[in-house]
């Protein structure tokens with residue numbers, strides 16, 4: 001009870017939670033409101049509890065989620081000028097279909113948490129133009145489940161693990177940095193000795209000695225600096241490889257559903273975040289690791305020389321640290337914006353390249369180019385804004401260093417004229433204080449940059465912290481063909497969307513050839529992806545020889561089941577490699593044998609390089625029918641005991657199709673075929689009409 005009251009009286013500060021997918025703005029806004037009221041939930045928790053539909057969430061769905069979380073949810077239609085009646089925070093619908101959280105209504109403007117962009121402030125007029133008038137007000141209606149643990153991210157552990165094998169290298173880099181610090185530290189003392197001892201006493205011998213000493217110090221600095229640079233570049237290389245490979249591994253262990261929800265460019269841009277982190281960590285963090293020690297040492301020295309002058313120097317450093325903190329929020333926003341815009345620009349370019357035939361044949365060059373231009377301009381503007389913040393802080397740093405040097409020399413000269421310091425001491429003081437300012441600005445930069453790096457780490461968290469597939473461990477029993485049993489299977493793409501497959505139950509005997517039919521868009525490919533384990537059912541089960549697909553070991557699945565989907569791809573490499581799925585050692589005889597069965601051998605032999613022909617540009621150099629037959633050969637190469645074919649012969653002429661149908665009919669394995677063409681359906685021993693499952697009743701299919 002006490003905790004509940006405490007929560008009610010606590011000031012509502014709304015945390016910023018960013019969406020990772022285009023369709024998640026609604027649940028991200030709810031997560032912000034829930035967190036503001038003390039519920040421990042983040043995007044991962046929201047996705048688990050309320051998986052977003054690919055089409056996004058409606059106002060009604062968001063209200064339902066609010067109620068399920070013990071919040072009183074009310075939706076209003078309200079004019080912008082009456083918004084003052086609302087208690088912030090609340091969810092507002094902007095730009096037709098984008099949800100944001102309104103956090104503050106002020107006379108100067110309106111503050112919003114935009115899950116796509118971060119914090120935004122809009123003038124009243126701009127807000128009114130973009131606001132749809134729809135508001136969702138959410139307030140706790142009782143106790144909510146407090147037992148949920150706060151979501152912890154594994155990104156930090158992931159990043160640190162990259163350094164594990166580099167402990168020696170990092171230690172040497174730090175040691176060299178320490179030596180360089182010491183060498184830097186003695187330089188001002190040498191200058192002081194020169195000025196105060198050598199010049200007044202005209203001691204030529206000492207002068208030569210000190211010159212030799214200076215030169216030696218400079219040479220040592222050069223040698224250690226070069227060696228440290230070498231080690232840093234090696235460390236950079238290692239981190240780049242290590243982090244990219246580990247993220248690649250994490251990505252590959254994610255379920256297929258993750259990739260269905262994301263644009264490829266979004267995932268790609270998350271890999272770019274690794275470059276950013278690696279560059280900042282190696283060029284700034286590791287390099288500046290000892291700047292903190294340098295700050296303490298140089299501060300001690302300037303205090304020893306003059307306490308009054310030290311106050312001025314420290315004040316200068318504080319001004320810089322303050323200015324950096326003031327600009328870092330803007331810089332963070334600019335960084336987020338830049339990532340988003342650049343990713344969209346790359347996306348548009350990739351889209352154009354992938355659809356180049358459509359563009360060329362449809363004469364759409366100019367219109368597509370103008371769409372690309374708009375994205376490029378937006379990305380360039382975002383990049384320029386980000387650069388402006390970088391330039392601003394470096395210009396402030398340069399100004400303060402220069403200003404400090406001039407004033408320090410001036411003040412030092414006054415102190416010298418008063419006889420409180422020798423001229424050599426003034427020079428040494430100026431030198432130490434400049435080093436102090438230099439190091440303290442670097443420390444401020446590292447503090448500010450760590451907040452920028454956090455943005456990139458959060459983006460990696462989307463891959464690192466996402467729930468991985470748990471690989472099965474059960475082995476399939478030996479045999480020639482696999483029998484399938486589908487039990488009460490239901491599946492829909494979003495939590496709130498209608499089920500595509502509803503309560504389907506049927507079985508396919510080992511060795512049977514079954515065609516799944518139904519009108520376009522009914523769910524044939526979806527059923528096939530469920531049956532081959534790519535998608536996870538919402539309810540019900542799929543069993544191979546009595547074993548649930550999800551519990552079968554991936555190796556057994558790979559060895560026993562092959563699938564050719566409508567949009568399957570070939571990879572850069574030779575035809576040999578593609579048919580053998582890039583196995584390190586493959587059986588050339590078998591490649592040729594399956595290519596003959598897939599009716600593609602003769603055409604491959606007519607190519608100048610035969611099976612060594614490179615599949616340039618992911619198969620675009622091959623005709624649609626040739627590509628399909630190579631994909632079929634690839635499936636057959638693995639000697640599957642269960643074969644799924646989804647429109648696998650749709651590009652073939654009827655002669656080739658009939659020949660392949662004959663070859664598939666002759667296989668003594670279980671075959672599940674999705675096709676529209678009558679010829680292909682006719683070769684099946686049985687037809688399963690999907691309409692039966694979509695109409696809400698399960699039926700055993702009729703025999704042909």
Ligand SMILES: Nc1ncnc2c1ncn2[C@@H]1O[C@H](COP(=O)(O)OP(=O)(O)OP(=O)(O)O)[C@@H](O)[C@H]1O
Pocket residue numbers: 054260493500518519520521522523524525526527
């Ligand atoms: N990734 C997805 N996200 C959301 N909805 C999807 C997705 N893929 C398919 N759907 C929807 O699921 C339904 C079934 O699609 P599916 O591709 O399984 O149909 P199909 O019977 O194979 O169609 P076709 O014969 O045209 O290939 C369609 O309404 C489609 O819009």
